[in-house]
Amino acid sequence: MKKYIPYGRQCVDEDDIKEVMKVLRSDWITQGPKIKEFEERIAKYCGAKFAVAFASGTAALHSACFAAGIGKDDIAITSPITFAASANCVLYCGGKPDSADIKSDTYNIDPVEILKRFKKKTKALIPVHFSGQPCDMEEINKIARRHNLIVIEDAAHSLGADFRLKGKYHKVGSCRLSDMAAFSFHPVKHITTGEGGIVTTNNKKFYERLLVFRTHGITRERRLMGKDDGNWYYEMVNLGYNYRITDFQCALGISQLKKLNKFVQRRREIASIYNERFSSVNEIVTPFEKKDVRASYHIYVIKLILEKLKVSRKVIFDDLRNEGIGVNVHYIPVHLQPYYRKRFGYKKGDFPIAEDYYSRALTLPIYPKMTDIDVEFVIKKVKMVINKYRKRG
Numbered sequence: 001m002k003k004y005i006p007y008g009r010q011c012v013d014e015d016d017i018k019e020v021m022k023v024l025r026s027d028w029i030t031q032g033p034k035i036k037e038f039e040e041r042i043a044k045y046c047g048a049k050f051a052v053a054f055a056s057g058t059a060a061l062h063s064a065c066f067a068a069g070i071g072k073d074d075i076a077i078t079s080p081i082t083f084a085a086s087a088n089c090v091l092y093c094g095g096k097p098d099s100a101d102i103k104s105d106t107y108n109i110d111p112v113e114i115l116k117r118f119k120k121k122t123k124a125l126i127p128v129h130f131s132g133q134p135c136d137m138e139e140i141n142k143i144a145r146r147h148n149l150i151v152i153e154d155a156a157h158s159l160g161a162d163f164r165l166k167g168k169y170h171k172v173g174s175c176r177l178s179d180m181a182a183f184s185f186h187p188v189k190h191i192t193t194g195e196g197g198i199v200t201t202n203n204k205k206f207y208e209r210l211l212v213f214r215t216h217g218i219t220r221e222r223r224l225m226g227k228d229d230g231n232w233y234y235e236m237v238n239l240g241y242n243y244r245i246t247d248f249q250c251a252l253g254i255s256q257l258k259k260l261n262k263f264v265q266r267r268r269e270i271a272s273i274y275n276e277r278f279s280s281v282n283e284i285v286t287p288f289e290k291k292d293v294r295a296s297y298h299i300y301v302i303k304l305i306l307e308k309l310k311v312s313r314k315v316i317f318d319d320l321r322n323e324g325i326g327v328n329v330h331y332i333p334v335h336l337q338p339y340y341r342k343r344f345g346y347k348k349g350d351f352p353i354a355e356d357y358y359s360r361a362l363t364l365p366i367y368p369k370m371t372d373i374d375v376e377f378v379i380k381k382v383k384m385v386i387n388k389y390r391k392r393g
């Protein structure tokens, strides 16, 4: 079989499988003790007070928007260069998602652009730590405090990433400069539970709203109820969903979390090999890493300098796929999706930096199980294809 290297994939070993099997053989396969344990371990890892686990990263984002009180006509601003879920979660609550253009170096949302898009109905900001590099959270936090906005980090790319604040490093998810942070445990993310997600927060009110939203809006907490008919009694106080995760998924998550630091370290190692080996290729821009962060490289994205190439990104993409490299493109700008164009009237040119980025971006494979041989294979093929289409003279 021809060698094919995907852009990302999970790393599940025998010890993970054993932990899942233990739960499957126990009395509780959902709603058991592993959920709470996983939540406590993630909260501790990130340095946050609370965590609530969900059935997916998208469910986590939706629940965070609910907890934030986003409702009819409230605006929440996110990045155009993200997965649709970062904006959809606002729509689920009846709100209106908007975008602010990105910075051309980090591809993260630009705080200056946030201020330009700001309106009276703006209620929340949803910065996305693209590729695992934390956004300019100090500036975003400043804007939020000045205008009384809630900040929900879409941290799906950035488990294990650090940012510096007053000379000290903190984990994304510590919520030192935000209200909540949502993570995903989809197989391509840093650790997996199959499907799954989690929200971290330091705010007890948000924590309680997240818990209730996860189970149909139903509470059994006596102090949150209007009356008490007896031990069977519960109250539905909000319109929630069944967004629960299972115990065996959380057993997998707990086992994976033990290896997270190693996973992140390997991702950083691969990124630095790529950076070094592509530094001499004039047609490629490698990722820029800010001084005050340590990125966790959920994805590794290069930008093509198309002016120096004879062909479009599409040709290079197809050639690399044919050579066995599972390149990808992250992301098609959300505002250019037919649904968003039609519903909100977005058009080409609305976010020019994001659109320029999109025309050049190419995601190369990166995941902890990648061997040095795999990495060299990718480098060789990328160099070969670029060399083939380089403009000369």
Ligand SMILES: *Cc1c(COP(=O)(O)O)cnc(C)c1O
Pocket: 056, 057, 058, 059, 082, 083, 085, 086, 128, 154, 156, 157, 184, 185, 186, 195, 196, 197
């Ligand atoms: C993966 C991802 C999500 C959604 O997570 P799921 O677990 O797939 O629902 C949201 N936002 C971003 C930026 C993501 O990469």
